[in-house]
Amino acid sequence: MNYVIAVIIGIIVAFVIAAIQKSSLTSVTMQHAAADYVKKGSVKFRIQTERFLYRKVEKTEKQQK
Amino acid sequence: MGELIDYKCPCCGGKVEFDSTAQQMKCPYCDSEFSIEAMKEMEEAQQNQQSNMSWDTGAGSEWSQGETDGMKVFLCKSCGGEIIADDTTGASSCPYCGNPVVMTGSFDGDLRPDMVIPFKLDKKKAKEKYLQHLQGKKFLPKEFSDQNHIDEIKGVYVPFWLFDADADGDIRYRAVKERRWEDSRFRYTEKNYYSVRRAGSLAFEHVPVDGSSKMPDDLMESVEPFDYSEAVSFEKAYLSGYLADRYDVTAEQSIDRANKRIEESVIDTFRESVTGFDSVTTETKLINLNNGKAKYVLYPVWILNTTWNGEKYLFAMNGQTGKFVGNLPCDKAAYTKAVALYSVICVIIALVIAYFMS
Incomplete structure (x- = not known):
């Protein structure tokens, strides 16, 4: 079973490497945002709060050998 | 009660x-x-609050008397593209599709641009950048770079609407900090939930949206950014030797695109300030735009056409910064061979690792 998983992972990694190299052929894309056009020094926060709400603890029993 | x-x-x-x-x-x-x-x-x-994004779109101005004398309009009967050139610049083919254009008459005056960024790089530089663009592309068909011909290189002033705005955002997040530990019998996961709020403002200037429906929007956004500090007041003389694209998308039609980009930037900037958590999800967001102003400008772009295997390929170079973009074809046979070779190598490595691990 480990060897089957190894073969699958090997093939996936091969496709990923080829896809990265192929992506260099594409250079035309819509811009996601307008980060280049933010006026320097204009970012000002007037509220930055982090308020604790509640806590949850989950526990799972270990498999006893 | x-x-x-x-x-x-x-x-x-x-x-x-x-x-x-x-x-x-x-x-x-x-x-x-x-x-x-x-x-x-x-x-x-x-x-529930409504985000407010509104703009003042009174951009551009009237041409003064006699200013448009000698400006001609050329029409492409194939794609409908309209380009403007002065007396001294003949336009023989369409920068968008490469087909012949015909002169339809004198330019009778749309809006006069507010500003223009003059061409800083010449045609020779555009050719050099094109050759550089082909270098190091693993799956580019060899014949494409060997044949190496460009049908046309044209310097085109592309119309853009530029938007200035002050954005005010108020975004709330649900954030979680996790802690894990175990003892002899159990594994524990503690999740601490927080309500995070970021409210503030940021200013945007000269966010460009392409004002020509014939010039592909993704191509024009790919050659950004342009440095607006080098823009000058428009004079007809700048058009000499170059073509000018005629705007056919109004500022009102461009607003949605500008809104979208500014909103995404506000979201990204605020999100970057929320740190130290294992997961963060946005709950509510409220973004208002104030003092929205639009300008009508011309930006310089070198457009290059080439044809290969019956398909047209369009490239663009930022005429100010030299940024070069354009999608290239993929050699499917080379890609398939590479995938097969990488698969063999990666599978062998993975099997060796699996053998030693077992």
Whole structure:
């Protein structure tokens, strides 16, 4: 079973490497945002709060050998 | 009679009540407890507010008398593209599709551009950048770079609408910090939930949106950014030797695109300031734009056409910065061979690792 998983992972990694190299052929894309056009020094926060709400603890029993 | 107010539990959605023992709000269904302040903040976040994004789109101006003398309009009968050139510049083929154009008459004056960034790089530089663009592309068909011909290189002033704005954002997040540990019998996961709020402002200037429907929007956005500090007041003389694209997308039609980009930037900037958590999800966002102003400008772009295997390929170079873009074809046979070779190598490595691990 480990060897089957190894073969699958090997093939996936091969496709990923080829896809990265192929992506260099594409250079035309819509811009996601307008980060280049933010006026320097204009970012000002007037509220930055982090308020604790509640806590949850989950526990799972270990498999006893 | 007084008004009953219901608070919903953020954890399970049940109705939260005040617990007199704990002196806090408590959910009877999941036993979660919250302070009064925390409940108030969550209540405020639920109120539905409308983001306000509006613009002043009175951009451009009137041409002065005689200013448009000698400017001609050329029409492409194939794609409908219209380009403007002066007396001294003949336009023989369409920069968008490469087909012949015909002169239809004198330019009778749309809006006069507010500003222009003059061409800084020449045609020779555009050719050099094109050759550089072909270098190092693993799956580019060899014949494409060997044949190496460009049908046309044209310097085109592309119309853009530029938007200035002050954006004010107020975004609330649900964030979680996790802690894991174990003892001899159990594995524990502790999750601490936080309500995070970021409110503030940031200013945007000269956000460009392409004003020509014939010039592909993704191509024009790919050659950004342009440095507006080098823009000058428009004079007809700048057009000499170059073509000018005629705008056919109004500022009002471009607003949505500018809004979208500015909104995404506000979201990204605020999100980057929320750090130290294992997961963060946005709950509500409110973005207002103030003092929206639009300008009509011409930006310099070198457009290159080539044809290969019956398909047209369009490239563009930023005429100010030299940034070169354009999609290239993929050699499917080379790609398939590479995938097969990488698969063999990666599978062998993975099998060796699996052997030693077992």
